[in-house]
Amino acid sequence: MSVRHAWAVSEGGVTTSWFDVRLAFADGARVDALAVLSGRSVRVEDVRAQPALSLDDLAVLADWLENPLFEACVPAPAGGAPAASRRARPAWPRGREGRRLVAQEYRAARAEGGDPVLAVMSATGHSRRRSLRLIGQARDEGFLAPRRARR
Numbered sequence: 001m002s003v004r005h006a007w008a009v010s011e012g013g014v015t016t017s018w019f020d021v022r023l024a025f026a027d028g029a030r031v032d033a034l035a036v037l038s039g040r041s042v043r044v045e046d047v048r049a050q051p052a053l054s055l056d057d058l059a060v061l062a063d064w065l066e067n068p069l070f071e072a073c074v075p076a077p078a079g080g081a082p083a084a085s086r087r088a089r090p091a092w093p094r095g096r097e098g099r100r101l102v103a104q105e106y107r108a109a110r111a112e113g114g115d116p117v118l119a120v121m122s123a124t125g126h127s128r129r130r131s132l133r134l135i136g137q138a139r140d141e142g143f144l145a146p147r148r149a150r151r
Contacts, residue, residue, distance in 0.1 A: 001021070001022065001023045001024070001065075002021070002022045003019050003020070003021050003035075004019065004020045004021075005017065005018075005019055006018040006019055006020050006034070014038065016036060016037070016038045017036070017037045017038075018034060018035070018036055018037075018045075019034070019035045019036075019037065020032070020033075020034060021033040021034070021035050021044075021065060023064060023065065029049070029050060029051060030049070030050055031047065031048070031049045031053070031061065031064075032047070032048045032049070033045075033046065033047045033048075033061075033065065034046040034047075035065075044061070044065065047061065059127050059128070059129040059130075060127075092123075092124045092125070092126075096141065098134070099134065099137050099138040099141045099143055100138070100141075100143055101123070102120055102123075102124070102131075102134045102135060102137075102138045102143075103138040103143030103144050105119045105120050105123045106119065106120055106135060106138070106144060107144070116135075117131055117132060117135065120134060120135060
C-alpha cells in the first residue's frame with residue numbers, strides 16, 4: 001500500500017489535504033482512492049478498482065485502508081512519537097451500552113428529520129453495512145421499535 005500527499009488548501013485557519021492511496025494485490029488487482037483530511041477527520045472521496053469491487057469488498061474497503069491511511073494522513077503529535085491509541089474511527093462502547101447509544105443517535109436523527117443511518121455511521125465511524133447491523137441489534141435489544149409488525 002502506498003499513500004502520497006497530493007495537494008492541500010488552507011482557508012480560514014483550516015487546512016484540507018488530499019492523498020492518493022494505492023492498494024495493490026499479488027494477483028495484479030489494485031484499488032486507487034482519493035482520501036481527504038480535514039481537521040482530525042479522514043474520509044475516502046473517490047475509489048477506483050481494477051477489477052471492479054463487489055459491494056462486500058467495498059464495504060470492507062475502509063477496514064483495509066484505515067490504519068495505513070490514518071498514519072500517513074494525520075500528523076504525529078508534538079515530540080515526534082506516534083500516538084499508540086490513535087484510530088481513524090472514534091471509540092465506541094461495545095455491547096448493551098453501544099446499542100443504547102446507537103438507538104439514541106438513531107432517534108435524534110429521526111426527530112431532526114435527518115437520515116438516521118447516516119447519523120449512526122457518523123457517530124460510530126462504521127460503514128453503512130456495519131451501522132445497519134448495529135441498528136438491528138438495538139432493535140433486537142428493545143431500544144428501538146420493531147421495523148415491521150410481526151404477523
